[in-house]
Amino acid sequence: MKPHRLVPKISYDEIQQKVRELAQQISDEYQGREVVLVGVLKGAFIFMADLVRHLSIPAEVDFIRVASYGNATQSSGRVVLKKDVECCIEGKDVIVVEDIVDSGITLSWLLRHLQERKPRSLKVCTLIDKYERREVEVPVHYAGIRIPGGFVVGYGLDFAERYRELQGIYEVEFVEEASTS
Ligand SMILES: O=P(O)(O)OC[C@H]1O[C@H](OP(=O)(O)OP(=O)(O)O)[C@H](O)[C@@H]1O
Numbered sequence: 203m204k205p206h207r208l209v210p211k212i213s214y215d216e217i218q219q220k221v222r223e224l225a226q227q228i229s230d231e232y233q234g235r236e237v238v239l240v241g242v243l244k245g246a247f248i249f250m251a252d253l254v255r256h257l258s259i260p261a262e263v264d265f266i267r268v269a270s271y272g273n274a275t276q277s278s279g280r281v282v283l284k285k286d287v288e289c290c291i292e293g294k295d296v297i298v299v300e301d302i303v304d305s306g307i308t309l310s311w312l313l314r315h316l317q318e319r320k321p322r323s324l325k326v327c328t329l330i331d332k333y334e335r336r337e338v339e340v341p342v343h344y345a346g347i348r349i350p351g352g353f354v355v356g357y358g359l360d361f362a363e364r365y366r367e368l369q370g371i372y373e374v375e376f377v378e379e380a381s382t383s
Pocket residue numbers: 242243244245246268269270271272277300301302303304305306307308309360
């Protein structure tokens with residue numbers, strides 16, 4: 203792993219405030235209905251747990267697991283399905299819960315995949331919408347925090363499987379290796 207340091211970017215309190223706002227918005231818009239939240243593992247596991255506890259409408263919870271980054275800070279461009287959804291989403295109001303939308307490659311793949319199961323509606327909620335590196339145009343119906351770029355970790359997000367446990371969100375800043383000469 204290249205030498206790096208973490209620079210604080212979004213505090214735990216700010217994240218919690220955004221999660222509450224998103225939950226309120228979703229609860230208002232789906233009033234009187236029931237939703238199926240499909241969390242995208244691994245990154246969305248913490249966001250999903252917080253979001254669902256702030257909803258005031260009935261929600262079924264399911265997970266799908268896809269991966270495309272591995273240990274890198276750039277998408278491989280190849281989305282691998284590791285685990286599919288388990289509940290039947292046909293005819294249901296489905297919301298995909300993502301930790302981050304970056305290139306859009308993962309989300310674009312997921313939307314195509316889930317649409318095949320004929321949900322009644324299919325929307326997207328992401329904690330972070332990182333918009334500068336977008337390669338594929340994707341709909342983002344509910345976005346907590348918009349950032350232009352930078353590789354971020356914490357609150358579920360990883361760099362080579364590290365830092366998911368951090369409460370806040372940090373930017374990874376790569377530093378020069380110390381010269382030995
Ligand atoms: O918009 P994109 O450029 O496709 O990036 C977004 C996706 O990449 C990350 O997943 P990753 O492949 O790292 O798997 P992980 O959630 O298990 O860390 C992240 O959790 C999103 O699902």
